[in-house]
Amino acid sequence: MSSLFPWRRPLEEDWGARVSEIEAAVVDGHMPDYATARAVANQQLGPREQLRVERLAKRMGKLEAIGFTRVELGLLGSRTLSYLRDPLGAAGLARGLVVSVHEAPYDRVASFAFSASNCFERRLDAVLAVLDEVSFQGSRPLLNRAAEDEAVHEAERLVSAIATAARSKTGCPAIIATLPPPYQLASAETATPGSSARFRLRVNMMLADGAAEGRWLIWDQAALAARVGLERWFDPIAYHSAKVPFSVQLCPLAADGVASLLAAMSGKSARALVLDLDNTLWGGVIGDDGIAGIRIGQNSAEGEAFVAFQDFLLGLRARGVVLAVCSKNTDAVAREPFRRHPEMVLKEDHIAVFQANWDDKATNLRAIAEALGLGLESLAFVDDNPAERERVRRELPLVSTIEVGEDPSFYIERVAQSGLFEHLPLNSDDLARASSYGGRAAVAEIRARVGNYEDYLKSLEMQMTIAPFDEVGRPRIVQLINKSNQFNLTTRRYNDEDVRRMQEDQGLFGWQVRLDDRFAQHGMIGVVIVRKEGTEWEIDTWLQSCRVLERGVEQSIMNSLFQEAYAAGVESIRGRYIPTERNGMVSEFYPRLGFDVVGKNGDGSMDFACAVPRYAPHPVFMNISLLR
Amino acid sequence: MSDREFYLSQVADVIRGLFDEYDGPITMETTARDVPQWDSLSHVRLMVLIEQELGVRFSTTEVQGFKNLGSLIDAVVKHKN
Structure with a gap:
């Protein structure tokens, strides 16, 4: 049988061994390496491999989602969506997500939409509603156009109420599934008001219009059913015996479609x-x-x-x-x-x-x-x-x-x-984002034209802002601390509460660093945490976004740090490099910035120091504002 | 090995793959009650996996009506012939 996922790589020969290794780590409570775990899930899995990845995803869901983006997804269906639960975990892994599924009890669509009761009782990142024709009330006698119009309006009221409830009860957008076509009696069914075929077409158009207006998102189940063929998508036996709206065998594919949408919502689509x-x-x-x-x-x-x-x-x-x-x-x-x-x-x-x-x-x-x-x-x-x-x-x-x-x-x-280019309804924000990419591409071209690197840096008209940790910046600070792997000297992870405490701690200070240039606002691209130990300062954390390398960012921050140290009467600054599998790019960070090695530790980490009077400021080509 | 025994060994493989915590015996007499993870939800999944693995398609009545693995194997034999 051909794979459900032909766009993924064929199963690796040593797939089993690679999964076993990851499973062992996860059973011991360690979150596996992001790229490795994602790669084993993102292959042409057969039914058995699929089961193993689902089980792995379930276990990983209980760990802290390092590297992965955690998504809390509510499921609301007029039939049972239980068979999507485990496949959603597996599909999420393949797209860099740890998806936790919260399934509403059977047939709570109307009560969730219209009553005060909340079957989820928690904040979610999205609610997926898979309704079928039975969810929509109203009789539609054949050839009665007015009754059909009313039924479509009724459907819109229901969907609208679900979207409102999702927002107010769980703080998230609703994703509404489009309706696959029924088995069709005749081509003229869509020309027959009141027919199921015609009603579903109209509901889908209504859903598309609502999505374009930003009232909800859609998961285009109808398109997926068309892709695989209705005879494979709809399994009448499973529908009647287990109330499953679509083939259990194809649930991994359905889950992948939903996961690509969740990935797009999390900003993980390919750009x-x-x-x-x-x-x-x-x-x-x-x-x-x-x-x-x-x-x-x-x-x-x-x-x-x-x-x-x-x-x-x-x-x-x-x-x-x-x-x-x-x-x-x-x-x-x-x-x-x-x-x-x-x-x-x-x-x-x-x-x-x-x-x-x-x-x-x-x-x-x-x-x-x-x-x-x-x-x-x-x-x-x-x-x-x-x-x-x-x-x-x-x-x-x-x-x-x-x-x-x-x-x-x-x-x-x-x-x-592949779903890699899944996108949400396009709006003007997306256009602005596209122009920001255009800006970066323009940078690349300038760089090619301007032979002299100094001139290139000057031509960017960079503006750096260094500010202490604050409430507004904290979410992004925490995100960077927990996501940055490559340009990260110590890879120390701190959660929101840790960072909040740091804001009040007199024994240390944290810097958030932003960068703009004439082409783009890069936002927060660096975080530095320095512990003050008398006349010596210790760099606890130094990390930067890899989006703006080779621009003198670290030199600029370091110049500012020594300037502050000098003003405070500090004698020397120490730093440590703790090697990981991912941060080899900064192994020479301290020597390049003028620090000397002062110690090599048993765990492979190295200590560096630089006396404040001996620090020679690096030439930099940007404006720097240091806010205190 | 008879056809029935051969199909049982294939089905047993599928069962152990799906219900990874179960390591008891799997015989013609085994029923859902013998396997703690085997509930009505996973039953549907199991049927689908067996169908995929053995290349058969059970009918609406069959998927709900298997008395034990023996009667499931009977259905497999019937569809295979």
């Missing part, structure tokens, strides 16, 4: 799509076949498929997804089709970052992420070559490498199915 060139955007190898030899456009079936794929990519771009190129090619050769081939849909202007060289793809993907100011997790990658895909998966497990296969006719299907 950039990185594309290989040869046999990904056109047929053949530009370096060998030349511009006249590659297959793109109406000269062949394959060429048509590539044009269709490029059209699809332009549609993604119109929705704010950044397109980038990563190809093993000579730059000028790789750009030629974009410039000169009349059948190319994509032009150079559409590509924000163009990395064509002979470096390996992992290196180039890192460069693209950096140029765009995005984390690796925001990148999706499409390459027809399975060996390249495998290599990128191994080296950059956070990048979503889509299993597009090798036949260009299926590229669109796989990219769409």
